[in-house]
Each structure stands twice: as C-alpha cells, then as structure tokens.
Amino acid sequence: MSDRIPITNESVIEELRRAEVRPSTSRIHVLKYLLAERNHPTIDQIYRDLLEILPGLSRTSVYNTVSTLSHAGLVRPLSLEGSEMRYDAFTEDHGHFKCEACGKIFDIDADISGATAKGLDGFTVNRRDLFLWGLCPDCAKHAKTKQS
Ligand SMILES: [Zn+2]
Numbered sequence: 001m002s003d004r005i006p007i008t009n010e011s012v013i014e015e016l017r018r019a020e021v022r023p024s025t026s027r028i029h030v031l032k033y034l035l036a037e038r039n040h041p042t043i044d045q046i047y048r049d050l051l052e053i054l055p056g057l058s059r060t061s062v063y064n065t066v067s068t069l070s071h072a073g074l075v076r077p078l079s080l081e082g083s084e085m086r087y088d089a090f091t092e093d094h095g096h097f098k099c100e101a102c103g104k105i106f107d108i109d110a111d112i113s114g115a116t117a118k119g120l121d122g123f124t125v126n127r128r129d130l131f132l133w134g135l136c137p138d139c140a141k142h143a144k145t146k147q148s
C-alpha cells in the first residue's frame with residue numbers, strides 16, 4: 001500500500017487532468033475528500049460532510065460527480081452488502097475489512113495480485129477484491145468489556 005502523500009487542491013487537480021476530467025469545483029472537493037478520508041463513504045455521507053464547505057451542493061450533483069470519477073477510473077465503487085454503495089479513491093487492488101458493529105470499512109494491505117480460482121481458464125480478471133467482516137479493534141474491546 002502506498003504511503004500517504006499530502007493531498008492538496010493542486011495534487012487533486014493534477015490527478016483529474018491526468019484522467020482527462022475537467023477539474024470542476026465539485027469534482028475537486030469530492031475526490032479530495034475521498035483521497036483524504038479514505039473512509040469508503042456512501043453518497044449521503046459525502047454529501048453531508050461536503051455541505052459544510054460547499055453550501056450550494058446537492059445530493060444529485062454528488063451522485064453525478066462520483067459517477068464521473070468512477071467512469072474515469074479515479075474512484076472505485078464498492079458494494080459490500082445489499083444495495084449500499086461505498087466509494088473508494090484508492091484504486092489499486094486491496095482488501096477491505098468491514099466492522100459489523102460500527103460499520104466502518106478499513107483498507108487492508110492484502111496481496112491479492114496473484115489470487116486465482118479454479119475454473120477460470122480462459123477468463124480475464126480485471127479487478128480483484130477481498131472482503132472480510134468482523135469487529136474492528138475498538139469494537140472488539142467494547143465487546144470484551146461488556147462481557148466481563
Ligand atoms: Zn467497529
């Protein structure tokens with residue numbers, strides 16, 4: 001997993017330009033938010049958090065911005081369960097751990113680049129995902145103290 005580099009408006013604009021996406025205000029803010037927080041948010045969560053800095057923002061424009069960024073390959077949609085979509089701006093192959101108590105999704109540094117499965121002869125794999133579910137350290141601690 002790559003080290004965190006400081007995320008500035010300039011670096012985000014640079015990244016949008018590289019992907020040939022016009023750097024509009026909402027695109028810059030949404031991508032910057034996703035890169036900085038790495039919290040795998042839902043559309044609603046992005047909307048609520050960005051409303052403070054972009055008071056004119058609408059849920060629809062967040063939705064449209066996120067789909068533009070996904071089509072450009074800058075953001076990866078994650079569907080972990082049901083119809084709930086989460087978004088990730090870290091697009092290299094990596095795994096995810098979802099805490100079933102607090103709902104947080106953590107990046108995990110799993111080497112899944114060589115993962116194969118039987119019966120895939122003739123198939124081309126474009127992306128790999130590894131999902132794990134359980135309790136994060138904080139929630140595991142709470143569960144333990146509740147028991148004793
Ligand atoms: Zn948790």
Ligand SMILES: [Zn+2]
Pocket residue numbers: 040088090094095096106107
């Ligand atoms: Zn991730």
